[in-house]
Amino acid sequence: MTGGLSRALFALDAERAHGLAIDALAGWGALGAPFAARASAPSLATELAGLRFANPIGLAAGLDKDGRAIDGLFGLGFGAVEIGTLTPLAQPGNPRPRLFRLTADRAVINRMGFNNGGIDAALARVAKARRRGILGINVGANKESTDRIGDYRIGVARAAPLADYVTINISSPNTPGLRDLQHGDALDELLAAAQEARGATPLFLKVAPDLDPQAIDAVARAAIAHEIDALIVANTTISRPDLASRHRAETGGLSGAPLASLARTRLADFRRATGGALPLISAGGIGDADDAYARIRAGASLIQLYSALVYEGPGLPRRIARGLTELLQRDGFARVSEAVGTGTI
Numbered sequence: 524m525t526g527g528l529s530r531a532l533f534a535l536d537a538e539r540a541h542g543l544a545i546d547a548l549a550g551w552g553a554l555g556a557p558f559a560a561r562a563s564a565p566s567l568a569t570e571l572a573g574l575r576f577a578n579p580i581g582l583a584a585g586l587d588k589d590g591r592a593i594d595g596l597f598g599l600g601f602g603a604v605e606i607g608t609l610t611p612l613a614q615p616g617n618p619r620p621r622l623f624r625l626t627a628d629r630a631v632i633n634r635m636g637f638n639n640g641g642i643d644a645a646l647a648r649v650a651k652a653r654r655r656g657i658l659g660i661n662v663g664a665n666k667e668s669t670d671r672i673g674d675y676r677i678g679v680a681r682a683a684p685l686a687d688y689v690t691i692n693i694s695s696p697n698t699p700g701l702r703d704l705q706h707g708d709a710l711d712e713l714l715a716a717a718q719e720a721r722g723a724t725p726l727f728l729k730v731a732p733d734l735d736p737q738a739i740d741a742v743a744r745a746a747i748a749h750e751i752d753a754l755i756v757a758n759t760t761i762s763r764p765d766l767a768s769r770h771r772a773e774t775g776g777l778s779g780a781p782l783a784s785l786a787r788t789r790l791a792d793f794r795r796a797t798g799g800a801l802p803l804i805s806a807g808g809i810g811d812a813d814d815a816y817a818r819i820r821a822g823a824s825l826i827q828l829y830s831a832l833v834y835e836g837p838g839l840p841r842r843i844a845r846g847l848t849e850l851l852q853r854d855g856f857a858r859v860s861e862a863v864g865t866g867t868i
Contacts, residue, residue, distance in 0.1 A: 537622040537631075545592050552594030552653075563602065564848040569859045571802050571824050572725035572752035574657050574687055578602035579819065579847070579859050580840050583755075583806050583827035584661035584690065584729075588638065590645040593652040600840040603825065606645065607661030608692045611677045613641035614665055617697060624833065625768035625779070629810070631830045633759070634775030636697045637663050642681050649685045659727070660686040666698050672709075676716040683724035691717055694731035694758035696776045702731055705742060714749035725752040732757035732782065732789045732807060739789075743796035753802040755827065757789050760807075779830035783808025787821065794822035799864065810835060812846020819847075819859060820866030 532540040567578035581603035582596055590606040597604055616638025623632045639645070642662065649658065662678030664671035675691060682689045693704040693713065704713050717726055728751045730742055746754055759776025766781060786807025793803055805823035809815050810831040818826050832839055847859065856862045 533624070533626070536620070537624050538619065541586075541622065545587060548587075548592035548595030548598075550595070551598060552592055552596070555594075563600070563844050566848055566851050566856070566858050567602070567844060569824065572688060572727075574725060576602040576657050576825065578844050579823075579825045580815065580843050581605060581657075581659075581804070581825055581827040582840075583829040584608055584659070584692065585633075585635075586829055586832070588645075589640050590648040590652070590660075593649065593654065593658065597653075597655040599837050600844055601656060603657040603659060603687075603827075605659035605661050605690060605827070606649070607639070607690070608637050608663040608695065609639050609642040609645050609660065609678060609682070610637050610663050610665045611642055611668075611674050611681075612665050613644070614638065614667075621775070623770040623773050623775075625766060625770050625781075626834075627767040628771070628779065628781050629831075629834050630766070630768070630777060630779030630781050631833060632770060632773045632775045632777050634697045634773070636666060637695065642678055646681060646685055657687045658685075659688045659690055661690040661692050661729070663692045663695065664698065664701065671701070671704065672713050672716050675713055676720045679717045679726070680720040683721050686724055688725040688727055688752070689717075689721060690727040690729050690755060692729045692758070694729050696731070696733075696759060696761045705730065705734065706738060707741070710742065710745050711749070714745055714751065718749050727751065727753045727755055727804070729755040730757055730789075730793075732760045732785045733762060734789070736792070739792050739796050743793060743801070747797065747800055751801065753804055753824070754793055754797070755804045755806055756793050756823075757786055757807055760785055778807065779834075780808050780810060783810075783814065787818070790818060790821050790823060794864070810839075812843045812850060815843050816847055816850045816862070817866070819862050820864070822864045822866075824860070824863050
């Protein structure tokens with residue numbers, strides 16, 4: 524992001540700036556998102572889980588939690604937009620401040636805590652959206668729930684009729700105990716419940732980058748056994764590489780450029796663990812076309828962005844699309860699917 528708008532937003536509290544950006548995108552979408560009609564190059568079209576994506580560039584969940592700016596976000600050039608995380612009941616999330624820019628590191632730390640207005644309110648907006656691409660709905664459990672697996676069952680069942688795909692988010696570090704659902708019997712019970720609730724809608728699972736090798740293998744086996752359609756690798760990390768920004772000691776999930784190395788490693792780990800039996804979607808630290816292409820060559824069928832938009836601005840999806848088109852042509856790939864997994868692990 525450049526110019527006066529960037530300086531104005533960066534002068535504000537991070538969460539306030541986020542809200543204003545969503546307001547602006549929602550307004551732009553209501554006007555018809557004038558530039559949305561510009562199509563991606565044919566070489567970028569790809570299929571996953573029976574869905575046709577105009578390009579492999581997706582928006583990760585978390586930016587538009589309540590589905591307020593769906594049309595405006597598609598107007599930026601994304602092939603897929605994922606809203607949420609949505610919970611059965613509205614909840615305020617964690618106390619503020621809870622969102623921090625680490626500008627020197629081109630990173631973000633958040634401890635939002637699934638703040639959202641509830642799944643029913645968001646689905647009413649989804650029903651009215653024009654949807655110029657693939658729409659994912661990311662679901663989670665309420666913080667105070669006594670039956671978290673039941674919350675996921677509700678979320679999947681309600682989202683599935685309107686979503687192109689539904690993502691189960693059990694990898695946020697900001698709801699106490701949520702990541703425990705990534706392990707053992709709890710994971711099997713959760714995936715069985717979600718599988719029953721989804722009907723014919725594709726189901727994705729979003730995992731943490733902080734899993735150890737044993738857990739990676741267990742998640743891969745469970746996802747394959749329960750016929751999950753894709754894994755999103757990965758969510759934010761609770762680990763902390765060397766950081767320069769003054770907010771580096773804040774608790775919560777770290778995203779952005781410092782996550783890139785760990786995200787690449789986990790992508791390779793899950794590629795090995797799944798043996799190519801499950802499509803992978805890579806998220807974490809992707810900031811340009813070279814990053815996106817490297818993840819595709821490393822085994823990702825699709826990629827997702829979020830934090831890079833804070834620093835690179837709303838033109839980033841289209842710049843990545845142009846760059847990917849050139850890189851595919853340079854290397855002799857007629858379509859993006861031909862490049863998936865052609866790099867070394």
